[in-house]
Amino acid sequence: MKLSHLAKASLMLSLSAITVLNASANQDTQLEEVVAAGQKINQSAAKSQLKVNSLTEQVQTKLQQFNTVTKELDGLNVYNQEMQAQLDNQITELAQLAKSMEEVSVIERQVSPLMARMISTLENFVKLDVPFLPQERSKRLNDLNTMMVRADISVAEKFRRVLEAYQVEVDYGRTIEAYSGLLTLEGQEMDVDFLRVGRVSLIYQTRDGSQLGQWSESTNQWQTLSQDYRLGVNKALRIARKQLAPDLIMVPLTNIQAKL
Structure with a gap:
């Protein structure tokens, strides 16, 4: 059976329409797939950006902590240097004190006889001096002699009192x-x-x-x-x-x- 030209044309037109519809349907499907893929990429990019932001914040925080620790470390280094200088000075002073203590022991052994001679000289001076205030001056000399044998009075205090007695006698001469x-x-x-x-x-x-x-x-x-x-x-x-x-x-x- 042979188709007429009109029937052929109609058939060809129908086939073309079907092809166009199928192509359009395929294009829509591909577009949807592209859009879906784009959305997935965007979502993945957003997640990646969030991770990048989080990592950036962590890096900034660590950097601030590092800077803070570095400043504290610098301060501690300066403080340690100052403390070391003070420690060195204290060690030097301790050495000097130890040497002074040794010298003090020698001086104390020399000062006690000196004070005894000073008191004896003062006693002789009072005996030869004008006889004023005899009781007061005699009591001062007796107190000095009593003080010299006491162990609860330091050598420095004993020497101070002997000098004080001499000063009193000196003052008598101008009053x-x-x-x-x-x-x-x-x-x-x-x-x-x-x-x-x-x-x-x-x-x-x-x-x-x-x-x-x-x-x-x-x-x-x-x-x-x-x-x-x-x-x-x-x-x-x-x-x-x-x-x-x-x-x-x-x-x-x-x-x-x-x-x-």
Whole structure:
């Protein structure tokens, strides 16, 4: 059976339409596959980016930690250098202290005899000196001798007290002082006022002012003074007791009389 030209054309058109439809269907399927693949790639890229971001944050954190630790390490190195310098200085000081302690032991063995000689010299000086404040000065010397045999007082403290006693004796030579005491005159003990002007004059006056006397270095005894000195002595006593302002006083000088 033979088809007419029209039938052939229709058949060809139908076949072409079917082919186009099939091609279009295939293209849609391929497009969907491409889109799906693209979505998978995008999802994979997003996941990869998240991993990259996470790793970047971790790297930044580790880097900050590293920088912090590095700074701490630098600080510790500087601190260790300072501590080492201090330690070296302390070791040097310890060596010097050890040497000083050895020298102190030698000095202590030498200082004790020196102090004993100083006290003995001071005792002789007081015996030869003008006899003022005998009880006070004698007690000071006795306290020094007692102190020297005590083990609970350091050598430094002993030496300080010996020097202090010397300083007190030195001060006597440049001060004026009035004090009361007992004095034996012509076999009778009397209450008198003493006036000390440095070490150049030591005078007594009875409380009623009836008798005046002066220590003589040439005879080592008391000598009677004229009543002409009474006003000067009374003025000097009041100045020494701070009852009058400092002023010029007229009193006899023991040392000058002794030299004369």
